[in-house]
Amino acid sequence: MANKNITYLNKDFSSFRASLIEYAKAYYPTSYNDFSTSSPGTMFIEMASYVRDVLSFYLETQVQ
Amino acid sequence: MAYGLKNINVLDLRPSTGIGVQLPFSTAGVFQTVYTTKDQLKYNIINYLLTNNRERIFNPNFGANIRAQLFKQVDQDTLDTLSTSIKAGIHQYFSNVVITKFDIVGDPQAHLLTVNFSYTIKNTGVSDNIIINING
Numbered sequence: 001m002a003n004k005n006i007t008y009l010n011k012d013f014s015s016f017r018a019s020l021i022e023y024a025k026a027y028y029p030t031s032y033n034d035f036s037t038s039s040p041g042t043m044f045i046e047m048a049s050y051v052r053d054v055l056s057f058y059l060e061t062q063v064q
Numbered sequence: 065m066a067y068g069l070k071n072i073n074v075l076d077l078r079p080s081t082g083i084g085v086q087l088p089f090s091t092a093g094v095f096q097t098v099y100t101t102k103d104q105l106k107y108n109i110i111n112y113l114l115t116n117n118r119e120r121i122f123n124p125n126f127g128a129n130i131r132a133q134l135f136k137q138v139d140q141d142t143l144d145t146l147s148t149s150i151k152a153g154i155h156q157y158f159s160n161v162v163i164t165k166f167d168i169v170g171d172p173q174a175h176l177l178t179v180n181f182s183y184t185i186k187n188t189g190v191s192d193n194i195i196i197n198i199n200g
Binding site: 013014029030031032033034036037038039040041043046047049050 | 075080081082083084085087089097104107108109111112120121122123126157158
């Protein structure tokens with residue numbers, strides 16, 4: 001499996017969204033190419049980013 | 065004789081390259097890949113029309129907000145207002161789309177709105193048509 005650079009500092013919605021789009025561009029260039037706001041795929045990326053944002057919030061709350 | 069050159073998206077020159085996903089998600093594998101930018105634009109517009117305001121995370125203005133109008137008084141003024149807002153939204157989110165024909169018809173008894181419009185994509189000569197029935 002490829003060694004992926006994982007950053008533990010991106011913990012908000014926009015950072016997760018940008019990371020997922022970058023990941024899709026890097027690993028699925030022949031499967032998905034539409035990253036416009038209106039596309040259904042971007043909708044799923046944003047939903048995943050939102051969930052990760054909320055999980056990060058609760059993770060930090062628990063740690064503190 | 066002079067003639068207008070047509071633009072072709074570079075992704076359309078590679079037929080095996082997937083562009084996005086199709087709507088609705090009803091196939092066996094849930095997601096079905098779309099291979100042309102023309103079809104993907106159509107699904108993106110459908111996605112816009114079927115989205116209400118405040119449904120998209122961190123983008124509350126995205127969406128045509130049609131379903132919110134279903135249980136309001138459907139008269140000509142409402143339809144005109146809705147038509148204007150949909151056209152403005154399409155102009156904002158799909159800047160390469162030119163609407164050539166737009167009709168919105170309401171049936172208050174059946175809580176039904178029908179949106180029917182034709183469009184062309186700028187500089188490509190590609191045209192298409194979308195008909196959507198939205199009922200409550």
